Amino acid sequence: MGMAPEFPVTATGYESVLSAVIERSVGPQAAEIDRTGAFPREGVQALGEAGLLGLLSARNVGGGGESLEAAAHVIETVGARCASTATVMLMHYAAVAVIEAHGPQDVRRLIARGDHLSSLAFSEVGSRSHFWAPIGTAKAGDGDTVALDARKSWVTSAGHADSYVWSSRPLACQKTAAGGAMTLWLVPGKAAGLRVAAKFDGLGLRGSASSPVSGVNVMVPADARLGNDGAGWDIAMVTALPTLLVLNAALSLGIMEALVAEAGAHLARSRLQHLDETLVEQPVSRAAFARLRIRTDGVRAFLRDTLEALATGRDDATLRVLEVKAVAAEAASEVADGALQLCGDAAFRKELGIERLFRDALGARVMAPTTEALHDFVGRTCLGLPLFDAARA
Numbered sequence: 001m002g003m004a005p006e007f008p009v010t011a012t013g014y015e016s017v018l019s020a021v022i023e024r025s026v027g028p029q030a031a032e033i034d035r036t037g038a039f040p041r042e043g044v045q046a047l048g049e050a051g052l053l054g055l056l057s058a059r060n061v062g063g064g065g066e067s068l069e070a071a072a073h074v075i076e077t078v079g080a081r082c083a084s085t086a087t088v089m090l091m092h093y094a095a096v097a098v099i100e101a102h103g104p105q106d107v108r109r110l111i112a113r114g115d116h117l118s119s120l121a122f123s124e125v126g127s128r129s130h131f132w133a134p135i136g137t138a139k140a141g142d143g144d145t146v147a148l149d150a151r152k153s154w155v156t157s158a159g160h161a162d163s164y165v166w167s168s169r170p171l172a173c174q175k176t177a178a179g180g181a182m183t184l185w186l187v188p189g190k191a192a193g194l195r196v197a198a199k200f201d202g203l204g205l206r207g208s209a210s211s212p213v214s215g216v217n218v219m220v221p222a223d224a225r226l227g228n229d230g231a232g233w234d235i236a237m238v239t240a241l242p243t244l245l246v247l248n249a250a251l252s253l254g255i256m257e258a259l260v261a262e263a264g265a266h267l268a269r270s271r272l273q274h275l276d277e278t279l280v281e282q283p284v285s286r287a288a289f290a291r292l293r294i295r296t297d298g299v300r301a302f303l304r305d306t307l308e309a310l311a312t313g314r315d316d317a318t319l320r321v322l323e324v325k326a327v328a329a330e331a332a333s334e335v336a337d338g339a340l341q342l343c344g345d346a347a348f349r350k351e352l353g354i355e356r357l358f359r360d361a362l363g364a365r366v367m368a369p370t371t372e373a374l375h376d377f378v379g380r381t382c383l384g385l386p387l388f389d390a391a392r393a
């Protein structure tokens with residue numbers, strides 16, 4: 001309904017390119033991508049050509065050098081039109097945060113140029129949503145090589161990404177810990193031994209190609225390691241996770257804005273002919289709409305505060321980061337449910353787009369770190385406990 005304040009990003013020029021790509025490529029394909037589950041290749045390519053895959057890459061490798069706040073704006077805006085494409089972008093940005101800090105120059109340059117899509121391969125069949133406890137292994141191979149073996153349970157852009165930021169147990173420690181013992185690797189998307197196990201056929205985010213990927217004896221050079229052996233969790237905590245959590249919240253916000261806009265438009269054009277009134281003129285409908293608006297604005301305020309805490313290095317920045325995805329994911333589910341109830345039959349059918357947004361909204365709460373995991377992390381942080389219990393002997 002255009003009532004929400006604009007996200008306060010600085011005007012650096014990418015916004016006009018962004019809206020052009022969304023109008024030309026991302027938006028028009030969204031319904032078909034949802035229907036068929038096809039990967040949004042054209043939209044991602046257009047976003048790359050517009051410089052948006054390189055948005056977070058440093059200027060000295062040719063990237064946009066933009067802030068997390070700018071990336072949040074991109075994900076929110078793309079997510080409001082095509083949540084599948086936004087999911088691909090946010091997993092890319094989370095991987096880029098690691099690659100920028102620890103990856104090779106040539107890959108960083110390709111990303112900055114928009115010629116390289118990456119993703120995170122953290123979650124595993126064995127440890128499920130507890131991705132901080134990889135079961136997959138890294139073993140020294142012949143010469144200067146390392147063999148990676150794992151059964152990754154979900155990888156967005158599986159089979160489409162040019163690389164994966166891949167977690168394993170540390171080389172030096174083959175025991176699985178309760179959490180935090182992990183090493184990160186940059187694995188080429190076409191590496192021998194990788195196999196996309198099945199096509200993704202999900203409830204929502206259907207174009208995100210979030211499939212299981214197995215790796216059997218995947219040989220990578222030893223210098224494909226991102227950071228020190230065993231330092232993967234610490235690296236993820238300062239790079240991938242803040243990016244993933246904040247951008248996931250931005251995606252939920254984009255979906256909520258789209259739901260509120262669709263619901264408002266429906267109320268304005270739908271009439272009760274016998275009363276000669278629109279639904280906007282019904283106090284109960286207005287109040288229900290207001291609840292959706294208030295919930296959405298609350299998430300925007302929380303996201304803005306989180307970004308400010310990060311940008312200014314506030315003491316509560318880590319806490320806000322751990323909170324923001326849970327706040328937004330739960331709110332998105334509530335707003336989706338509320339929009340469905342408010343708009344009734346029309347929302348239950350596909351004509352308003354609320355049905356697709358409803359399904360897409362539900363993804364965030366089960367995406368790791370899940371709401372339950374984040375509640376535990378927040379409780380531990382506030383009550384003075386470490387994020388993980390000590391490793392079993």
Ligand SMILES: Cc1cc2nc3c(=O)[nH]c(=O)nc-3n(C[C@H](O)[C@H](O)[C@H](O)COP(=O)(O)OP(=O)(O)OC[C@H]3O[C@@H](n4cnc5c(N)ncnc54)[C@H](O)[C@@H]3O)c2cc1C
Binds near residue numbers: 120121122129154
């Ligand atoms: C669309 C989509 C895209 C994804 N993309 C990626 C990706 O690119 N890379 C990647 O690494 N992963 C990705 N994932 C995987 C995801 O992040 C999770 O790791 C995975 O969905 C969790 O799998 P699960 O439901 O089998 O886990 P489970 O651990 O079985 O969790 C099921 C439910 O149980 C709850 N639960 C689990 N343990 C506990 C506990 N101890 N106490 C209380 N509740 C608990 C969880 O919160 C969750 O609600 C993606 C997931 C989705 C849905």
